[in-house]
Amino acid sequence: MFAAATKSFVKQVGDGGRLVPVPSLSEADKYQPLSLVVKKKRCFLFPRYKFTSTPFTLKDILLGDREISAGISSYQLLNYEDKSDVSLYGRRGNHIVNDVGINVTGSDSVAVKASFGVVTKHEVEVSTLLKEITTRKINFDHSLIRQTRSSRKAVLCVVMESIRTTRQCSLSVHAGIRGEAMRFHFMDEQNPKGRDKAIVFPAHTTIAFSVFELFIYLDGAFDLCVTSVSKGGFEREETATFALLYRLRNILFERNRRVMDAISRSQLYLDDLFSDYYDKPLSMTDISLKEGTHIRVNLLNHNIPKGPCILCGMGNFKRETVYGCFQCSVDGQKYVRLHAVPCFDVWHKRMK
DSSP, rough: OOHHHHHHHHHHTTTTOEEEEEOGGGGGGGGOOTEEEEEEEETTTTEEEEEEEEEEEEEESSSSSSOOOOOEEEEEEEEEEEEEETTTTTTHHEEEEEEOOOOTTTTTTTEEEEEEEEEEEEEOOOHHHHHHHHTTTTTTTTTTHHHHHHHHSSSEEEEEEEEEESEEEEEEEEEEEESSOOOOOOOGGOOTTTEEEEEEEEEOOOEEEEEEEEEEEETSOOEEEOOSSOEEEOOHHHHHHHHHHHHHHHHHHHHHHHHHHHHHHHHHHHHHHHHHHHHHHHHHGGGGGTTTTTTOOOOOGGGGOOOEEETSSSSSSEEEEEEEEESSBBBBBSOOOOOOTTTTHHHHHHHH
């Protein structure tokens, strides 16, 4: 009866499908803000998920003894009174009859009356909680974490809001014939045939709640899945390896792009330099032939091996030469390697 009433409440209040009805009156006190519940898919035939309460809160599965500082705000939501007539031939009617156990002989419908009165909404301050969890880690040695992690269908969730009653409430069910005036009897002597049932439960009873799923990484860090698009669970080792390889690939691609850009700029500079050399008359560019200028030498004659030209040998193609100049020095080296034409004259033109 209680489960049927909470389902009807969630269906009418709505909240975009985020609200979950409390399934049992005996577990209503376990769906408080920051409590942990396990979300598990039943099977492929049932699209809805099953939520199972736990005796733990979010603080219990975190390393360290520091309390969670995120506050909980509350406000009045609505005044809820519901009377509905449910057919016994429907799924909801069968569920109520099996749950309550009333006598339905000669009846074709069940009248349900739920009087919750003013209900309040209690919710966690999400922004404060998100800032705090950035420095907290999950304790993988906790029994709840070990058990949830072993099942690929189970997802750990934290209760972010709960809806509670503010006064003593009553639920009553009457079996009868559709169209006749439905009566709600609360005294057993007025109900000899067992066609009516009623229960009363105390104030501050949770009737609905909503959760955020937790996604837990291998290093113990975790995220709150604040949208329906993001999904919770545990990071698997194969997923982490794939993510690492993907990041390494992106790093290598970016580094290769930068190298190719640098080579391209260097090549454009050399092309402009050499074209400038060839476009001018020899008398203006062949500085090495002028009197008093530096002289081309074969470095092999001085036991200096062949090596890359200082102008055009530093790009993608290592252009090597045996010629150079002893009158020039670079980085403490008492000579520079330069191709005889045109690098030797281009180099000394720049030096001049």
